[in-house]
Amino acid sequence: CRGAGTSNCVQVTAEYSITNVAPTVTSAPPTVATPGQTYTYAPTATDPAGLNDTLRWTLARGPTGMFTNSLTGAITWSGGAVVPGRHAVDLRVRDEDGGETSHSWTIAVLQADPGGPYVVDEGDTVLLTGACTACSRFDWDLDADGQFEASGSTVTFARGEDGPANFPVAMRACDGADCVTAATSVSVSNVAPLITSSPPTMTQLFSNYR
Secondary structure, three states: OOOOOOOOOOOOOOOOOOOOOEEOOOOOOOOOOOOOOOOOOOOEEOOOOOHHHHOOOEEEEOOOEEEEEOOOOOOEOOOOHOOOOEEEEEEEEEEOOOOOOOEEEEEEEOOOOOOOOOOOOOOOOEEEEOEEEEOOOEEEOOOOOOOEEEEOOOOOOOOOOOOEEEEEEEEEEOOOOOEEEEEEOOOOOOOOOOOOOOOOOOOOOOOOOO
16 A cells, blocks of 8 residues: 555455375384284374375285275285285375375295204204295394304204203394294203223132222
8 A cells, every 4th residue: 555545555466375295104114024923014194284184095015915994004914825925015195185105115024944842962962953935144042141142044052051951042034134033942851871981890709899
């Protein structure tokens, strides 16, 4: 306006647009699964529109037997369908205005077998042999202290304790950064004493035998 009155005013109309922003996934999925055990994941996501925008989830890619809840995004992969290998997953989340985000990861299903249970006589050693589908590294906790102090698909177990005794053993098998742990045990059997001397078998009449 110019001056005190309103007759010298000009009205200006401004237009603006609001650009939709796709949802943001705020959770991280588990990347390791065990064969035969059900895999679950409950993803979370936020949207700039907050509660005014309803999110919908779809499973664009996944292994056989995997399903998602369209309202919550919850992933379920039933145990019978969980087989060894590396499985790609692509979960999509979409808002009401068409903004979509892809949430992708790979699940490593590792089947680790530490062998055993092993049996060894006291004083002897036993070779522990591990196996794992697609694994490249093996670590062993031989004394149940939570530390993996031996490496290799085969390691030697040697303990000096008397038998009978049982010792838990854990093997960690890894494919890159993805690892799985499996348990076994070593039973140490008691061994009867061994006589290391030979007695004299002859003596003279009326002489002391010793």
